[in-house]
Amino acid sequence: MQSDTEQDTGDLLAAARRIRLTIPDACLPGVTANTRLLQTYIDLVLELDLPDDCPPAYEYAP
Amino acid sequence: MSLTAVAIANTVRFGLRSAREVVETTLEALGTRNQTYHCVTRLLTERALHMADTLDARIAHGDPVGVLAGVPFGVKDLFDMEGMVTTAGSVVLNGNPPATQDAAVVQRLVAAGAIPVATLNMDEFAYGFSTENAHYGTTRNPRNTDCLAGGSSGGSAASVAAGLLPFALGSDTNGSIRVPASLCSVWGLRPTQGLLPLDGVYPFVASLDTVGPFAGTVTDLQRVFEAMNGHALEEIEDVRGLRVARLGGWFLQDVDPALLDGLDRILAFFGSHKEIELAEVARARASAFLISAAEGGNLHLPRLRKVPMDYDPATRDRLIAGAMLPSAAVIQAHRFRNWFRTGLHELFEQVDVLIAPATPGPAPRIDQATLSVGGRTVSARANLGLFTQPLSLGGMPVLSAPLPPAASASTNGMPLGIQIIAAPGKENMLFAIGKVLSHAGLAGYPVLGMPVPDKD
Numbered sequence: 136m137q138s139d140t141e142q143d144t145g146d147l148l149a150a151a152r153r154i155r156l157t158i159p160d161a162c163l164p165g166v167t168a169n170t171r172l173l174q175t176y177i178d179l180v181l182e183l184d185l186p187d188d189c190p191p192a193y194e195y196a197p
Numbered sequence: 198m199s200l201t202a203v204a205i206a207n208t209v210r211f212g213l214r215s216a217r218e219v220v221e222t223t224l225e226a227l228g229t230r231n232q233t234y235h236c237v238t239r240l241l242t243e244r245a246l247h248m249a250d251t252l253d254a255r256i257a258h259g260d261p262v263g264v265l266a267g268v269p270f271g272v273k274d275l276f277d278m279e280g281m282v283t284t285a286g287s288v289v290l291n292g293n294p295p296a297t298q299d300a301a302v303v304q305r306l307v308a309a310g311a312i313p314v315a316t317l318n319m320d321e322f323a324y325g326f327s328t329e330n331a332h333y334g335t336t337r338n339p340r341n342t343d344c345l346a347g348g349s350s351g352g353s354a355a356s357v358a359a360g361l362l363p364f365a366l367g368s369d370t371n372g373s374i375r376v377p378a379s380l381c382s383v384w385g386l387r388p389t390q391g392l393l394p395l396d397g398v399y400p401f402v403a404s405l406d407t408v409g410p411f412a413g414t415v416t417d418l419q420r421v422f423e424a425m426n427g428h429a430l431e432e433i434e435d436v437r438g439l440r441v442a443r444l445g446g447w448f449l450q451d452v453d454p455a456l457l458d459g460l461d462r463i464l465a466f467f468g469s470h471k472e473i474e475l476a477e478v479a480r481a482r483a484s485a486f487l488i489s490a491a492e493g494g495n496l497h498l499p500r501l502r503k504v505p506m507d508y509d510p511a512t513r514d515r516l517i518a519g520a521m522l523p524s525a526a527v528i529q530a531h532r533f534r535n536w537f538r539t540g541l542h543e544l545f546e547q548v549d550v551l552i553a554p555a556t557p558g559p560a561p562r563i564d565q566a567t568l569s570v571g572g573r574t575v576s577a578r579a580n581l582g583l584f585t586q587p588l589s590l591g592g593m594p595v596l597s598a599p600l601p602p603a604a605s606a607s608t609n610g611m612p613l614g615i616q617i618i619a620a621p622g623k624e625n626m627l628f629a630i631g632k633v634l635s636h637a638g639l640a641g642y643p644v645l646g647m648p649v650p651d652k653d
Contacts, residue, residue: 147521150521151517151521153521154498154520154521155502156498156501156502156517156520156521157502158505158517159505159506161506162505162510162513162514162517165510165511165513165514166514166517166518168514169490169514169515169517169518169519170518170521172518172579173486173487173490173518173519173522175483176483176484176486176487176526177487177522177523177526179479179480179483180480180483180484180487180526180529180530180533181525181526181529183477183480183529183533185529185532185533185536186536189532189535189536190532190535191528191531191532191534191535192404192531192532192534192535192538193404193531
């Protein structure tokens, strides 16, 4: 049975493979910490229901 | 340097001092005092002296010169400077060809007579709020060199606060002008997004990037912004009649008491008691984080595949995590941005100007670079933008104004700064407010070597 940490690392390496990126071993702790932090922001943003007529705002138009 | 940009330009234009003398003095000061602050990455000695001599010859010949004639300035190390490789605070781009021309805003300042003399330190690729750079060192706060200057445009803010340069250029994606301006107690402007050209500026987050100036006085800041923008701002007749409100809720959490006192005084000056609480600020900040991480990560992905170990470790690990973000989150963040921005812009039907802290408190110590947020201790590098980052989503112009020096036990004498926010395109309101506050002694902090802030 995998620990949570092993599962996290496995998920991280799989996500990296999907974008053809190899994460050096030395970077794994830092990348893992940052990924966990970003997950808290993902959770926060995805919890909010937005109306269908609210499109993405990639650019700024005053 | 210890003279304002306006004063330098006047002495040079009227032949009281040569541009060469101004530039030589500035280069000498940068050469000798930079070891204390670590704000300069490269001196542009040969180019600056050549430009000064050319300007002096024109003045001697009676040719017209610009409003910033002979004024030395520095640029954050992500602005293209002709003939030099743009580093963006990294060594990863060292193999790039030299820039073939100056960045567009630098060209405009040069056309106005200003003379670039140095490139300035920053967080690598502008990804941070502290100017702790593994390649070029940590920029120190001139108000107390044991403290952070803030970032990512820390070299720009510190060089102005130290009195080494009358003005400098930086970039602001999530607060990279407003945070260091606040911690070093100088004036800084994040202009309306899209107003100033970004040609020749190394990108970080295309959706949020802006460029703007730092200066020791609000008058200098306006003069420089006008040169960057290509025209003078329209005057505001009745500044005291502007509707001013304070941002509450999120923007009052964990704030130093001296900062709250400064905001109270400003609100009282305008006879206002109005406080506005924005909805969903935590999600706005989260969205800015996600957009920044994703766009920054994607920008660097090809190099992260090839040379990850050449990056500053703190930047690299954030960029890698960002590059892997799922599209569902990033698109949702951009949709939220649209929703939040619409609400922010609607606020300006009720008020003309909003005020808020720029950072929760004074500059953290370099050897203890943390903040207390919501009862948790978090890194300063990632969190000094607590109050600036959410506002970046709105695209409005924001003036970072230093509060005046005050004896406060909570700050150990270190400076504090506020954000003054107006509707898009209303930079003239910001400068009008800044000048009236400076005149009233409610904003402005003397740069080192200069006795008093401007009162005009």
